[in-house]
Amino acid sequence: MEVMLAQKRRVRSPVGAGMFYPEDRLELLNKIKSFGLEKGQIPGEQNKHGIGVRAIIAPHGAWGYSGQLTADVFSSAMTGNSIKRVVILGPIHDKREKGLFLSNSHSFNTPIGDILVDHEITEELEFSGESFEINDIPHLGEHSIEILLPFVKYCFPNASIVPILMGRPGAQYIYDLAQALKTVITPIINETLIVVSCNLSTNKDDKLAHLFARECLNLFSEKNAAALTGAILEGRLNACGGALVVSLIESGLLDGTTASHKSSLVSACSSENNITYYGSLLYHA
Numbered sequence: 001m002e003v004m005l006a007q008k009r010r011v012r013s014p015v016g017a018g019m020f021y022p023e024d025r026l027e028l029l030n031k032i033k034s035f036g037l038e039k040g041q042i043p044g045e046q047n048k049h050g051i052g053v054r055a056i057i058a059p060h061g062a063w064g065y066s067g068q069l070t071a072d073v074f075s076s077a078m079t080g081n082s083i084k085r086v087v088i089l090g091p092i093h094d095k096r097e098k099g100l101f102l103s104n105s106h107s108f109n110t111p112i113g114d115i116l117v118d119h120e121i122t123e124e125l126e127f128s129g130e131s132f133e134i135n136d137i138p139h140l141g142e143h144s145i146e147i148l149l150p151f152v153k154y155c156f157p158n159a160s161i162v163p164i165l166m167g168r169p170g171a172q173y174i175y176d177l178a179q180a181l182k183t184v185i186t187p188i189i190n191e192t193l194i195v196v197s198c199n200l201s202t203n204k205d206d207k208l209a210h211l212f213a214r215e216c217l218n219l220f221s222e223k224n225a226a227a228l229t230g231a232i233l234e235g236r237l238n239a240c241g242g243a244l245v246v247s248l249i250e251s252g253l254l255d256g257t258t259a260s261h262k263s264s265l266v267s268a269c270s271s272e273n274n275i276t277y278y279g280s281l282l283y284h285a
Contacts, residue, residue, distance in 0.1 A: 009106050010104070010105045010106050010136070011105060011106060011107050011108070011109050011114060012103065012105040012107070012108045012109065012136065012139055012140065013109050014109055014110065014111070014146055015140070015141055015142075015143060015146065016143040016146050016147055017110075017111055019062075020061075020062045020063060020143060020146075020147050021062070021063040021067070021147060021150060022063075022111065023111055024111065025111045025112055028111045028112060028150055029112060029154075031063060031067065032071065032150065032151070032154055035067055035068050035070075035071030035072075036071060036072075036075065037071050037074070037075050037151075037154065037155070052257075052284045052285030053076055053077040053193070053282055053283070053284045054189065054193070054194065054253065054254065054257050054283050054284065054285065055193070055194035055195070055196065055248060055253065055254060055257075055282070055283045056073040056074065056076070056077055056193070056194070056195055056196070056280065056281065056282045056283070057073070057195075057196045057198050057220060057241075057245060057279075057280060057281040057282075058070040058073050058074070058148055058151075058195060058196070058197060058198075058280050059197070059198065059199050059200075059278035059279065059280065060090065060143065060144040060145075060147045060148065060197045060198075060199060060240075060241070061147075061199060061268060061276065061278050062268070063147075065266055065267075065268040065278060066266060066268075066278040068266075069266060069278055069279065069280040070148060070151055070280060071151065072280055073280040073281070073282045074151045074152075074154075074155045075155070076260075076282050076284075077155065077193055077282065078155045078156075082191060083156045083159050083191065083192065083193045084158075084159055084160070084188075084191040084192065085118050085121065085159055085160045085161065085162060085188075085191070085192050085193075086152050086156060086159050086160075086161050086162070086192070086193045086194075086195055087121075087161075087162040087164065087181075087185060087192060087193070087194050087195070088145050088148060088149075088152070088161055088162065088163050088164070088194075088195040088196075088197065089145075089164050089165075089166070089177075089194070089195065089196045089197065089241070089244040089247075089248070090142065090144035090145035090148075090163070090164070090165050090166075090196075090197040090241065090244070091144050091165070091166055091169075091197065091198070091240050091241040091243070091244065092138055092142055092144070092165050092166065092167045092168075093142065093143075093144070093240070094138075094142075094167075095167070095168040096167075096168075097138055097165075097167030097168065098167045098168050098170065098173075099131050099132075099133055099166075099167050099173065100129070100131045100132045100133065100164060100165070100166055100167075100173055100176060100177055101132075101133055101134075101135050101138045101139065101164070101165040101166075101167070102122045102125060102126055102132060102133065102134045102135070102162075102163070102164060103117055103122065103134070103136050103139050103163050104117075104119070104122075104134045104135075104136055105117055105136055105139070108145075108146070108149055108161065108163065110149045110150045110153050111150065112150055112153050112154060113153055113157075115149060115152060115153055115159070115160065115161050116160045116161070117160060117161055117162070117163065118160040118161065118162050121162045121184060121185075121188075122134065122162055124183075124184045125162070125164070125180045125184050128176075128179065128180035128183050128184055129176030129177065129179060129180045130176060131172060131173050131176040131177070132176065132180065138165050138167070139163060139165060142165060144165070144197045144240075144241065145163050145165065145197055147197070148195060148197055149161070152195070156193070159193075164177070166243060166244055166247075169232055169233060169242075169243035170233075171229070171233065173243070173247075174229065174243050174246050174247050174250070175247075175250070177244070177247035177251075178246075178247040178248075178249075178250035178251040179251070181194075181247065181248065181251035181253060182251040182252050182253070185251070185253060186251075186252070186253065189253060194248060194253065196241060196244050196245050196248060197241050197244075198239055198240060198241030198242060198244065198245060199239065199240040199241065199276055199277070199278055200212070200213035200216045200217060200239050200265070200276075200277045200278060200279050201213040201216060201237070201238060201239060201276070201277045202238055202240070202274050202275065202276045202277075203238075203274065203275055204273055204274055204275065205275070206267070206275045209267065209275040209276070209277050210265065210267070210275075210277060212237055212238070212239075212277075213265055213277035213279060214265070215231075215237065216228075216237050216239045216242060217261065217265070217279050217281065219231070219237075220245055220259065220281055221259040221261070221281065222259075223249045223254055223259070224249075225246050225249040225250045228242060228245065228246045228249070229243075229246050232246065254283050256285060257283040257284060257285055258283070258284060258285075259281055259282070259283050260281070260282050260283075260284065261279070261280075261281060264279075265277050265278065265279045266278045266279070
């Protein structure tokens with residue numbers, strides 16, 4: 001009984017706070033507000049797409065580079081929707097991992113509060129495909145989902161999350177995730193927001209990185225799953241999280257939606273002189 005109770009109370013702690021985004025609660029809230037996000041206030045034209053936002057693509061870079069892009073798409077999803085849960089898909093940067101990993105943590109901690117995991121939906125997904133595994137270990141050290149969680153908590157304070165990580169992209173994993181999303185999420189899509197954590201491209205050559213990022217974003221907008229699958233699995237595009245977008249498209253959950261770019265592309269240079277391009281996208285009815 002004690003083991004079961006401990007498991008029910010297990011909280012996944014942040015690993016990127018203080019590095020990718022503020023660790024202090026007040027500092028984080030001020031940072032979010034500096035992006036133009038205020039509860040009950042939707043800046044600019046974002047009321048335009050609020051109702052019917054079904055999914056968003058947001059980057060998992062440090063907030064200093066990509067935070068504004070993330071805030072823009074989250075603010076669009078805040079209006080008009082009664083979101084009960086956020087299904088959040090992220091890539092695993094350690095490519096030795098293979099498969100689809102769900103969480104059995106009770107909640108994920110953020111500097112502005114914990115977010116409960118929706119275990120009912122998690123269990124339904126586990127039984128919807130052979131590639132799924134409920135295993136917290138890959139979640140513990142991965143930042144791709146974590147970076148977006150303060151925005152989830154701020155914009156949808158009462159929503160639960162369904163965190164799903166994908167290891168090294170593979171055709172079977174893409175298919176299994178697509179089928180599971182179609183089966184489990186379709187009946188509840190009107191009260192669910194899908195979030196995909198994805199960086200568009202990385203390359204040492206800035207022109208090539210920009211070109212690949214633009215091509216990737218165009219294929220996302222066109223919902224061209226076939227072209228994306230070939231480019232990602234053959235290595236012609238290296239969007240970190242791109243395979244997750246393919247699964248989302250192939251699930252049919254985006255059928256009848258229109259894609260909108262919220263901001264221009266943003267780039268950052270790493271200590272290894274790699275140029276990474278970030279962008280954001282939303283799909284609305």
